Amino acid sequence: MIRWRRARLAAAREETPTARTLIFDVEDWPGHLAGQHVDVRLTAPDGYTAQRSYSLATTEGVELTVEGLPDGEVSPYLVGELAVGDEIELRGPVGGWFVWRPGTAPVLLVAGGSGIVPLMAMIRARRKAGSAAPFQLVYSVRTPDARYYGDELDRPEQGLSVTHLYTRVEPRRRIGKEDLPGPGPDVFVCGPTGFVEAVADLLLDLGHDPARIRTERFGG
Numbered sequence: 147m148i149r150w151r152r153a154r155l156a157a158a159r160e161e162t163p164t165a166r167t168l169i170f171d172v173e174d175w176p177g178h179l180a181g182q183h184v185d186v187r188l189t190a191p192d193g194y195t196a197q198r199s200y201s202l203a204t205t206e207g208v209e210l211t212v213e214g215l216p217d218g219e220v221s222p223y224l225v226g227e228l229a230v231g232d233e234i235e236l237r238g239p240v241g242g243w244f245v246w247r248p249g250t251a252p253v254l255l256v257a258g259g260s261g262i263v264p265l266m267a268m269i270r271a272r273r274k275a276g277s278a279a280p281f282q283l284v285y286s287v288r289t290p291d292a293r294y295y296g297d298e299l300d301r302p303e304q305g306l307s308v309t310h311l312y313t314r315v316e317p318r319r320r321i322g323k324e325d326l327p328g329p330g331p332d333v334f335v336c337g338p339t340g341f342v343e344a345v346a347d348l349l350l351d352l353g354h355d356p357a358r359i360r361t362e363r364f365g366g
């Protein structure tokens with residue numbers, strides 16, 4: 147059953163100058179699939195609560211990567227203030243459609259910004275399972291500094307191809323049809339709403355079967 151659980155921050159690391167990876171110890175965590183997310187709830191001393199969703203970055207433990215939005219309510223706290231040993235509340239795992247289960251079918255992953263998080267969980271789950279499924283990642287991000295999991299994604303991995311598109315350094319590139327393969331793979335697209343909608347349109351133009359395109363919108 148999905149219920150609120152206490153989660154203690156066990157470790158944290160800076161992912162980029164504006165994003166932080168948080169590793170939690172969660173009591174009785176039931177486990178989860180690559181692509182699922184959790185709801186996080188913060189409660190202020192006066193009882194005011196705020197709740198947001200965050201994708202799980204790996205299937206091995208409860209690990210989140212949060213982008214601090216300058217005008218945000220919850221993300222600046224998670225990135226800049228939550229200290230190792232502090233507790234928050236967390237509920238999950240949530241989501242049964244935007245998931246990858248180890249198999250052999252080719253997979254296309256298309257990430258915009260922090261939308262890489264659940265797709266990284268899929269790449270890590272593929273590695274853990276020793277799956278031979280060909281994976282292609284197309285990752286659109288503002289600058290090289292803003293890339294999450296840079297060292298890990300730079301390491302060559304059999305059957306995984308990675309392409310970066312930078313929107314704020316020359317040559318500035320927004321994702322286009324030429325960056326995406328034709329129909330065939332199972333597709334997972336994740337990022338800000340506008341990005342996901344633009345990519346879904348490109349995929350449909352390319353002839354991809356809508357039933358094989360799974361999308362997750364982060365808002366914005």
Ligand SMILES: Cc1cc2nc3c(=O)[nH]c(=O)nc-3n(C[C@H](O)[C@H](O)[C@H](O)COP(=O)(O)OP(=O)(O)OC[C@H]3O[C@@H](n4cnc5c(N)ncnc54)[C@H](O)[C@@H]3O)c2cc1C
Pocket residue numbers: 183198199200201202211212213214215217218219220221222260263264337338362363364365366
């Ligand atoms: C299923 C799901 C999974 C998610 N996973 C992640 C994750 O792994 N990592 C992560 O950092 N975020 C993730 N998000 C987004 C997250 O839930 C929050 O929306 C985000 O952290 C902003 O919350 P906030 O309280 O800081 O900002 P708010 O106070 O809610 O909003 C501040 C401003 O930022 C804008 N905004 C909100 N979300 C975004 C966004 N994603 N991009 C750009 N502008 C935005 C709002 O429109 C508003 O103007 C996910 C969202 C969903 C629905």
